[in-house]
Amino acid sequence: MRCEEVRPLLAELAEGNLREAGEAERHLGSCTDCSAELGRYRTVVLELAALREVLAEPAPGFLERVISEIPERNWRSMIHRVASDERLHYTAFSVGGAVVGATAIALLWRRAARRSLVAAEGPQATL
Amino acid sequence: MVTHELLAACRRGDREAFEEVVRRTHRHVYTQALRLVGDRLEAEDVAQEAYLRVFRGLAGFRGDAQFETWLYRIVSNAAMSHLRKRRRFGELVRDSLEEPRELPSPVRVAEEAVDRDSLTEALDSLQPSLRVVVIMKDVYGLSCREIGDQIGVSEGAVKVRLHRARKRLKEILFGPEARDEM
Numbered sequence: 001m002r003c004e005e006v007r008p009l010l011a012e013l014a015e016g017n018l019r020e021a022g023e024a025e026r027h028l029g030s031c032t033d034c035s036a037e038l039g040r041y042r043t044v045v046l047e048l049a050a051l052r053e054v055l056a057e058p059a060p061g062f063l064e065r066v067i068s069e070i071p072e073r074n075w076r077s078m079i080h081r082v083a084s085d086e087r088l089h090y091t092a093f094s095v096g097g098a099v100v101g102a103t104a105i106a107l108l109w110r111r112a113a114r115r116s117l118v119a120a121e122g123p124q125a126t127l
Numbered sequence: 128m129v130t131h132e133l134l135a136a137c138r139r140g141d142r143e144a145f146e147e148v149v150r151r152t153h154r155h156v157y158t159q160a161l162r163l164v165g166d167r168l169e170a171e172d173v174a175q176e177a178y179l180r181v182f183r184g185l186a187g188f189r190g191d192a193q194f195e196t197w198l199y200r201i202v203s204n205a206a207m208s209h210l211r212k213r214r215r216f217g218e219l220v221r222d223s224l225e226e227p228r229e230l231p232s233p234v235r236v237a238e239e240a241v242d243r244d245s246l247t248e249a250l251d252s253l254q255p256s257l258r259v260v261v262i263m264k265d266v267y268g269l270s271c272r273e274i275g276d277q278i279g280v281s282e283g284a285v286k287v288r289l290h291r292a293r294k295r296l297k298e299i300l301f302g303p304e305a306r307d308e309m
Contacts, residue, residue, distance in 0.1 A: 011293040012286075012290065014293065040297050040300075044296050045293065048246070048296075051246065051266050052267060054243055054247075055155060056157060056161050057154070058157040058167075058171065062157065062171055063149070067149055071182065
C-alpha cells in the first residue's frame with residue numbers, strides 16, 4: 001500500500017481494530033511519516049480515554065440534592081423481587097391451592113345441604 | 128467503583144445502598160453529563176434524571192455488562208433526552224461537512240504528549256455533531272451502534288463522524304504539518 005491509501009485508515013487503525021491492518025501495517029513498518037501520523041492519532045485516542053477519570057467538581061450541595069430526590073420505595077425492585085423469589089412462588093401456590101380446595105369443599109357442602117333441605121321439604125310441598 | 132454486593136443490596140430495595148452508589152459515582156455522572164450538554168446547571172438536571180432511571184432500572188440490570196458501562200449508557204441517554212426537550216438535539220443530528228478553515232495554534236509540547244486542558248479545549252471547539260460522538264465513543268466506550276441509536280443516525284454515519292472528529296482533534300493538537308491526510 002502507498003501513503004495516500006494508508007493515511008485515510010489511520011484514524012481507525014489508532015483504535016487497533018482495522019480489518020485490513022495486515023497490509024497497512026506492513027506499510028507502516030517501512031514509512032516513518034505514516035508511522036508518526038499513526039502515533040499522533042494513537043495519542044489522541046489514548047488521551048481521550050484517559051479523560052474518563054478527569055472529573056469536574058459539581059456545585060456544593062449537588063450530591064445531597066440528588067439523594068433527596070431518590071424515591072423512598074422502588075416499586076419495580078419490589079415487584080421484581082417478588083416475581084423472582086422461589087419461596088414466594090411456593091407460598092403463593094400453596095395459599096392458592098388451599099383457597100381453591102376450601103372453595104370446592106364449601107360448594108360441595110352447600111350443594112349437599114340444599115339437596116337434603118329439598119328432600120326434607122319435598123312431601124310438604126306436594127300437600 | 129461499585130461492587131456486586133452493593134448492587135445486590137440495591138436490587139433488594141435497600142435505599143441506603145443506592146445512596147452509596149450515588150456517592151461513589153456522582154462525580155463521574157456529573158462530568159459525563161457536563162461534557163455532553165455543556166452547561167453546569169443542565170448537567171445537574173441530566174445527572175438527577177439519570178439516577179432516577181438507574182434507580183428504576185436496577186431491578187432489571189442483570190450484570191451481564193459492567194455496571195459503569197450501563198451507567199454511562201443511561202447518562203448519555205438522559206443527556207440526549209434533555210437536549211431533545213431543550214430543542215438542541217437538531218445540532219447533534221445536523222452534520223455540517225464544512226469545517227472551520229482556520230486552525231488554532233498547535234498546542235503540541237512533544238509528539239507523544241498532549242496536555243489535558245488542551246485536549247478539553249480542542250474537544251469544546253468541535254461542532255456538536257462530532258463532539259458528542261467522540262465523547263460517547265472514545266471517552267465513555269459506547270459502541271458506534273449504540274451511539275447511532277441514541278442520536279438517531281446510522282452506525283456508518285457515526286463511524287464517519289468519529290473519523291472526522293479524531294482527524295480534527297489531531298490537527299488541532301499537533302498542528303498544520305500533521306494535517307495532510309490526502
